[in-house]
Structures are given as C-alpha cells and as structure tokens.
Amino acid sequence: MANLMDTLQQRLAESKAKSFLDPAFAEFMDQQDPLRALRNEFVIPARGEIAPGADRPDEPCTYLCGNSLGLMPKNVTKYVQEELTVWGEGAVNSHFKHRFGRPWVRIEETVQEQSARIVGAKKDEVAIMNTLTSNLHFLLAAFYTPTQERHKILIESKAFPSDHYAIESQILWRGLDPAKSLICQEPRKGEFLLRTEDILETIEKHGHEIAVVCFSGIQFYTGQYFEMEKITKAAQAKGCIVGWDLAHAAGNVPVKLHDWNVDFACWCSYKYLNSGPGGIAGLFVHERHAEDYSRKRLAGWWGHDKATRFDMVNEFKAMAGAAGFQHSNPSVLCTSALLGSLSVFEQTTMEDLRAKSKLLTAYLFHLLTTEFSAAILEIITPTDPEQRGAQLSLVFKGGKMMDIFDRLCAKAIIGDERKPDVIRVAPAPLYCRFEDVRFFVSELKALVAELYA
C-alpha cells in the first residue's frame, strides 16, 4: 500500500492538482494511463439510459459493476454477427466449413489458449464449456471421491450460495450427511475476512479427513483475494484435492493455476471477462491429472476422442486433459462472444491490467477512507492490495445502504448492493477511469452529507 500511496502522492505533485478529489488529478491520471485506449473497445451505457432524467444524458455512465456483469466489448457484435451470417449461409455445413475459419466442430479451440493465459494455465489444462455451477458439479463428480476416513469438504462459511448448494448436494448425492461431511470455515467473531492462519489451522487439524478444499479465489461479498498458493500447498500436503472457483478472480487478478499446482478450478466469463450475461464458462484440470482415466467422470460425446467422435460406436474414450471433461457441443454464439471479449485482453497482459487495477483501487480506497468517517462507511475488503482485486465492499451504517444505492443509480453510477448493508464497487481496469472513481466519491460525498445530516 505504501508504494501505491507514494505513487499517488508523486502523481498528485506532478499533476499540480489541488487535491486527490480535484478533477484535474483524475484527468492527469487518465492521460498517463498506458491502457486508456482499451476503454474505447467497450460499449458504455449512456447516463440517460441508466437514469432517465439525469443531466448530461448522452455521456457514458459511471460503471463500477464489472464484478457482476462486465461491459460489452464492441468486438462481440462483430464475432456474433459473423456466426449468424455463417449460420444463415451454411447452416449445418458450417460445422466443418466456415468462411471466417472457425468451424463449429472445433469452436471451443478458438478461445482455449487465450483463456488459459488469463488463468495461468497450459492450453490443454483448460476447457471452455457450460456454465460455472455446472462445471463445479462435473469437477466434483470426478474429484470428490469420499472414503470412510476422508469424506469432508472444506469451504468458506459465506461461500456464494450456488457453490454452497452444489457442494452440499454433492455430499448428499454420495449418500453422506452435510452435517458430518461439510466444514464451513467461519471468520473470527466480529470479523468479515477469513484469516489465512485460521484456514491453515483447520487444514492442519482436519486435513486427514478432508477430501476436497474448495474456496473462491476472490470472495464475492468481501472482495478478499485468498492466498491461493499457500492454501493449495498446505491442503495438498495433507493429501486433500484443492479446487478454486475463480468467478471473481478470472480477468481480475493474475492467478497461476498451473504453477500453484491447483488440482481443478472453474470460472464464469460474464464478470471481469466481459463475455455477456450467462456467458460460457471455463474449467481447469491440472496436467498431472491429464491422463488419469481412473477417476470416474460424467461423460458426454464432446469429451470423447476427437478422431472417433463421429463414429458413434458408444465406447467412451476420454480425451487427455481438460478436454476429456467436456460433454456437449458448446454454444457457438456464447463462445464467439467470449472470443470478442478476449480480443481486448489480447491487447494487454494480466500483469499490466493488475498494475493499473491496484492503483485505481488504491485511489478509491484512499478517497473513501479520507472523505468518510468510520461511523458512516466501513470498507470490509482487505487493506492490503495483494489481498484484494478491483472490488471494494462498503458497509453503510445506520440502515441507509438502500437509500444511498438508489440515489447513486439516479445519478447513473452503477455498483451493486448486497443486503443488508453492503454496496460493492469495482473499477474494472479495462474500461474504468480515475475520473469514474473520483466522480463516484464526490457524488457519494454529497449524498452522505444529505442523508447523514
């Protein structure tokens, strides 16, 4: 944090702006931003569309909601339209003959390598398929192999509900009792974040009876970026399988699934990966499991050996690697939307994005902690930039969260709310500016002055 604050202070001096909240400072930062051109790759809703009656209706809104649904990259229209054209012109023949060089029979390969780069994986460790919760189920079907001694799954007590339901149902599906086979790691009393030391202690104490440790890379509610490598290593040392849900991490922070030796992972692509609502998801299986055909998996023809897939012989032969976990032929329209989005990621690196993201979120953090007292607003996301991504989660005191949220919406500022009292804001570095952060904080300041008077 000190380094980021030093950078911000130094830039403030260079900008000759009066303060961090001076529009001249944000303008200076945006001019200096080496990634500033990437914003032009996105369709940003107009203020008037988001908040009818707002002033400056034709100007872009302030979008701080990439943690929920990323903005639409302009290239998505191009790639999806091309598939519609090919569908119209070639219909079924387009599975094999495609005028843009993307025959549908191999459509998933068009997004495999770029997706792998984003999550720090080798190409063959990644399959682009299904949706997130489905992928979690399919992975657990193969990787959760409970025995009498080792039958437990360790998760966060506040895991995203879909993950909790999926994992609980996997335990029930095996004829086991979640009351005995599910361990939910709780934060300490009065705390929101999970301390790594507490997670490691649980692993140390219960590791011998834990079959799978499955956490989110970044916690959806608090924005905490877990120490993935440390947790993976500790759990594997105890003989556990380790899986991660990267819904809020993929495209947000540069994870290294291969190097960290993670067993499996899954993610959606509609948040920081901007592939559109309900977009196609991803799955990772470490290469050391690539040729382990002894695990029972749920199979489908898309996981079967490509060379004989169309022979229809009904003798399932899984492909090596993540590809062997596929089931259905993937949605071409969703895959091409992801391809459009990844074409923007291709213009940068996760490291450069992370560098901007850290500075942008540090700026937001600094403004919020200096402009508001703890009696009004508390940031529950970690203070340490290494332990968070783009998102900050703000608890509003005094039962005023929904009022604040509605009034921000009326000003065409989009974050999202999580009841009872949290507003999440995430300046996604691909398209958010320092000016977006500054504008949000200065408008929030005016609202707080009204509401807490």
Ligand SMILES: Cc1ncc(COP(=O)(O)O)c(C=O)c1O
């Ligand atoms: C951490 C996490 N897990 C799972 C899900 C559910 O995703 P899906 O509906 O795509 O399966 C979400 C959705 O936001 C999420 O944030």
